[in-house]
Each structure stands twice: as structure tokens, then as C-alpha cells.
Amino acid sequence: MSTSQTAEELYIEAEGLLSKGQVHEAARLHKACIEQDNSHLNGAIRFGNYLLFQNNPDAALSVFEQALTKHTNHNILSRGRLFALKDMRQTEAGLSHLSSMGHPPDMALTFGQLLAQKGDIGAANRAFEQAIKTPATAVTAIRNILQTAHLSEGRGGLNAAFEQLKKSYNHINILPLIGADFYREAGDLDKAFACLKDYQNRFPPHPETDQIYASIYIDKGDGELAYKHARQAVTAMPANPVSLMRLSQSALMAGHVEEALFLANKGMQADPQNSFWPAIKASALKSLGHFAEYDALVRVKDTVKSYDLADVAGYESSSEFLTILGQTLRRLHEWKEQPLSQSVRGGTQTSWDLRFEQSPVVRSFFSAVRPFVEEYIRELPDEPSHPFFGRRTEDFYFSGAWSVLLKSQGYHVNHIHPDGWLSSAFYVDIPDSVREGQDKSGWINFGVPPFNMKCSTPDTEICPVKGRLVLFPSFLWHGTHRFSGEQSRLTLPFDVRPQFS
Ligand SMILES: [Fe+2]
Numbered sequence: 001m002s003t004s005q006t007a008e009e010l011y012i013e014a015e016g017l018l019s020k021g022q023v024h025e026a027a028r029l030h031k032a033c034i035e036q037d038n039s040h041l042n043g044a045i046r047f048g049n050y051l052l053f054q055n056n057p058d059a060a061l062s063v064f065e066q067a068l069t070k071h072t073n074h075n076i077l078s079r080g081r082l083f084a085l086k087d088m089r090q091t092e093a094g095l096s097h098l099s100s101m102g103h104p105p106d107m108a109l110t111f112g113q114l115l116a117q118k119g120d121i122g123a124a125n126r127a128f129e130q131a132i133k134t135p136a137t138a139v140t141a142i143r144n145i146l147q148t149a150h151l152s153e154g155r156g157g158l159n160a161a162f163e164q165l166k167k168s169y170n171h172i173n174i175l176p177l178i179g180a181d182f183y184r185e186a187g188d189l190d191k192a193f194a195c196l197k198d199y200q201n202r203f204p205p206h207p208e209t210d211q212i213y214a215s216i217y218i219d220k221g222d223g224e225l226a227y228k229h230a231r232q233a234v235t236a237m238p239a240n241p242v243s244l245m246r247l248s249q250s251a252l253m254a255g256h257v258e259e260a261l262f263l264a265n266k267g268m269q270a271d272p273q274n275s276f277w278p279a280i281k282a283s284a285l286k287s288l289g290h291f292a293e294y295d296a297l298v299r300v301k302d303t304v305k306s307y308d309l310a311d312v313a314g315y316e317s318s319s320e321f322l323t324i325l326g327q328t329l330r331r332l333h334e335w336k337e338q339p340l341s342q343s344v345r346g347g348t349q350t351s352w353d354l355r356f357e358q359s360p361v362v363r364s365f366f367s368a369v370r371p372f373v374e375e376y377i378r379e380l381p382d383e384p385s386h387p388f389f390g391r392r393t394e395d396f397y398f399s400g401a402w403s404v405l406l407k408s409q410g411y412h413v414n415h416i417h418p419d420g421w422l423s424s425a426f427y428v429d430i431p432d433s434v435r436e437g438q439d440k441s442g443w444i445n446f447g448v449p450p451f452n453m454k455c456s457t458p459d460t461e462i463c464p465v466k467g468r469l470v471l472f473p474s475f476l477w478h479g480t481h482r483f484s485g486e487q488s489r490l491t492l493p494f495d496v497r498p499q500f501s
Pocket residue numbers: 343415416417423478493
């Protein structure tokens with residue numbers, strides 16, 4: 001990129017990079033292109049969509065809205081604006097924009113999602129049923145129906161919703177496959193198996209069934225059977241990223257550790273943004289006893305850091321701030337059930353992205369933690385070839401935020417955040433039983449994968465304290481110990497991503 005290039009030249013150069021798969025480098029040029037010429041339509045479409053895909057909808061919204069001032073009612077820009085509004089939970093603005101677009105049939109899924117955000121579940125489900133008729137949105141629409149039923153009415157609601165779907169859509173082959181995956185995520189493995197059997201009885205063989213079997217056996221802790229099915233899935237779909245991920249996990253579980261390491265190295269090359277792959281690599285190195293390489297990758301002393309909140313602007317004390325933040329967050333824990341596919345056990349998680357929560361105390365939270373994130377990033381070692389340090393860029397954004405409320409005996413299973421770069425835990429409220437001492441109730445631990453393997457002792461453990469922020473790489477396995485007592489444990493974690501990396 002040179003400063004003398006015209007917008008069109010920048011755009012053409014960006015398209016060349018994109019065709020070679022250099023997505024982030026291309027995005028920098030698309031950004032430069034629209035900075036040079038804010039009426040450049042294709043530059044705005046490319047850059048806005050990149051930001052949406054990077055889970056950065058507020059930045060995407062600015063791009064689409066600016067471009068719409070030059071290209072009024074442009075179809076793609078309008079859709080981009082709609083998706084950004086929906087992702088930011090600007091529900092009323094989204095519904096009104098959709099109305100101005102004349103409710104195109106291919107936007108039925110987004111209409112349903114906006115209605116679900118509004119709490120109108122009946123109308124949302126009617127829109128999702130419309131979206132099932134469009135092949136491109138059918139899978140997500142079915143999943144949205146099941147997800148909403150599960151969150152609002154628990155396991156009974158999920159069962160009822162799935163039976164209802166079967167009445168209308170039993171002829172669609174994806175339905176039992178989605179059901180199997182969904183019941184697996186809900187922890188009902190018997191029902192997941194039943195869905196797969198139903199599929200196999202009525203439809204031609206599909207490699208996806210092996211992928212789901214592999215996932216179920218991983219959840220059951222049966223590495224051998226998981227590996228067998230994952231290998232079959234990869235043989236049938238060699239480039240399918242989910243099958244490759246299942247194969248690497250099951251290889252670790254079944255003792256094929258060198259193979260897991262090979263897959264992890266390949267995965268890190270192919271998809272450097274996916275924190276799953278360095279997590280598998282770390283586990284493989286630990287399991288093989290390659291501790292020097294493990295330490296070089298994980299670098300706990302440089303990467304797991306705690307910060308304690310002092311004063312927060314606008315509040316008398318950190319204690320007052322935490323009290324008001326806790327009251328606000330508790331009101332947002334509206335669902336009965338713990339979320340699917342998340343690490344929470346014995347608790348609830350807010351269902352929408354708290355980056356866009358407008359309560360002043362939550363806005364203050366992000367202002368208060370930002371300097372700690374800046375300090376953490378500033379102090380990272382300068383090692384361009386390291387998969388975590390090497391992705392650091394000058395600027396960053398919060399890429400997701402949520403709250404978890406754990407009750408007595410609640411905990412997080414060990415997990416990573418595949419879509420994050422830097423992850424966190426912020427402790428808003430902590431039971432008295434969680435304290436420094438021997439039993440480590442409610443502590444967070446790092447470095448232990450969620451499956452049996454050699455050397456599963458934690459690399460480090462941290463005692464939660466009210467107002468404490470813990471920052472760590474998203475690829476580092478982490479989970480918590482159970483705690484007991486009447487009080488609850490309330491957190492507000494968030495993820496961070498570097499810009500253009
Ligand atoms: Fe986490």
C-alpha cells in the first residue's frame with residue numbers, strides 16, 4: 001500500500017490479496033480504499049462484511065451507514081446494516097429497518113432473531129418456520145427454534161419443540177442430524193443416539209453422522225470410538241474443519257498423540273485465528289512430555305495475569321461499583337437453563353452480548369477494564385512467530401462479553417474460547433467460601449484439557465477476589481473448581497481480538 005494509490009488501485013490490490021486468502025491484509029486495504037474515497041461501494045461492502053465476520057458489528061454499522069448516505073437503499077448495504085443492528089441488539093431499529101426494506105423473504109431468519117430478542121417467541125417461531133423454507137437459512141432457523149425453547153422452557157421445552165418440528169419437517173434429512181447435535185449439546189446423549197439411528201434408518205449414509213458420533217463419544221469420554229468415527233468422517237470429508245478438530249481431540253484421548261500434534265500444526269497454519277489448534281498442540285506437547293516446547297508455547301508467567309480494580313469514574317468506591325454492577329447483571333440472568341455448548345454447569349449465562357448492554361454501570365465496566373487490557377498487550381513479548389504474541393496489533397476490540405451466575409456446586413468445565421485471542425474472567429461477586437487456602441473452592445485453574453491424558457496437573461490456579469480481572473490467552477484451557485454454600489459466584493468475562501490479525 002502506498003499513500004499515492006487511488007481508492008480503485010487500493011481496492012484492486014485488496015482483491016488480489018483476498019483471492020490468495022490473505023483476509024486481514026485485504027481488509028486493511030479495503031479500509032484504506034474507503035478512507036480515500038467514501039463513496040467506493042465495493043470497498044465499503046467488503047470492509048463492512050469483514051467487520052461483521054470478525055464479530056465487530058458496531059464498526060460494521062458505521063461503514064454500512066456511511067456508505068448508505070452515498071448509495072441510498074442499496075440492497076447489500078441495507079442487509080449489512082440490518083445484520084449489524086441485530087448483532088448489536090438494536091432490536092427496534094433493526095425491525096424498523098427491516099420494515100423499510102419491505103421484509104424480503106430471505107430475511108425471515110433475521111426477522112425471527114429480532115423478534116426473539118424482543119421476547120415475542122410465538123412470532124419469532126413463525127418467522128423461523130418461514131426461514132426453514134429457504135435452504136440457506138433452514139439449519140440456523142431450526143437451531144434457533146430449539147435454542148429458544150431450551151432457554152425459555154428447559155429440557156421439556158426442547159423436547160416439545162423437537163417433536164413439533166418432526167410433525168412438519170420429518171421428511172427433511174437435516175432435522176434428525178440437527179436434533180442429534182442439539183441433544184448432545186444439551187447433554188442428553190441417549191436422545192442424540194436415537195436421532196442418529198432415526199437418520200440412518202430413513203436416509204442414505206452421510207459422513208456428518210460420523211462427525212456427530214465422534215462428538216458424542218468425545219463427550220462420553222470414549223476416545224477409541226470417537227477416534228474411529230472421526231477418522232471415518234475425515235476420510236469422507238478431508239477438508240472439513242469440524243471433522244479435523246474432532247479427529248485431533250479423539251486422537252489425544254485415544255493415545256495417538258503424535259497424530260494430534262501433526263493435525264494441530266496443520267490447523268495452526270490453515271487457520272491461525274482459531275484458538276482451538278494451539279490448545280490441542282499444547283495438550284499434545286504436555287502429553288508427550290515435551291515440557292520445554294510446552295512452556296515456550298503457553299508461557300504462563302507472561303500470559304496469565306491478574307489486575308485488581310481500584311476506583312471507577314463516577315462511583316464512590318470500587319465496592320459501590322461492584323454492588324451496582326452485580327445488581328444489574330443479576331437482572332439480566334433471565335433464562336432458566338444453562339446455555340448449550342458452553343462450559344457452565346450448575347448456573348446460568350446471559351444469552352446476549354453484554355458489549356451492547358446500555359446500562360451506565362456496564363458501560364463503565366468496559367471503560368474501567370480497557371487500561372488493563374492495554375497494559376497486558378503492551379507488556380507481551382515481541383515474538384512475531386509465536387501463535388499468540390505474534391497476532392498482537394496496535395489496536396484491539398472487545399469481541400464478546402457475557403455474565404455467568406454459578407450456584408452452590410456450580411463450576412465451569414475446562415474449555416477454551418476458539419474465537420477469541422485474549423480471554424478473561426472478572427469477578428463481580430464471590431461467595432465467602434471462595435478464599436485463599438487449601439481447598440481452592442471456586443478457584444480458576446489453567447492448563448488442564450477436558451479429557452483424560454497424562455500430565456493433567458494445572459499450570460497455575462488463581463483465587464477469585466471481588467473486583468479482580470484475570471487475563472489469559474483464549475487458547476489456554478481453563479475451568480473452575482466447585483464451591484458450596486448459599487451465596488452465588490457472579491462473573492463478567494469478555495474476549496478481545498486484535499484488529500486485522
Ligand atoms: Fe472461559
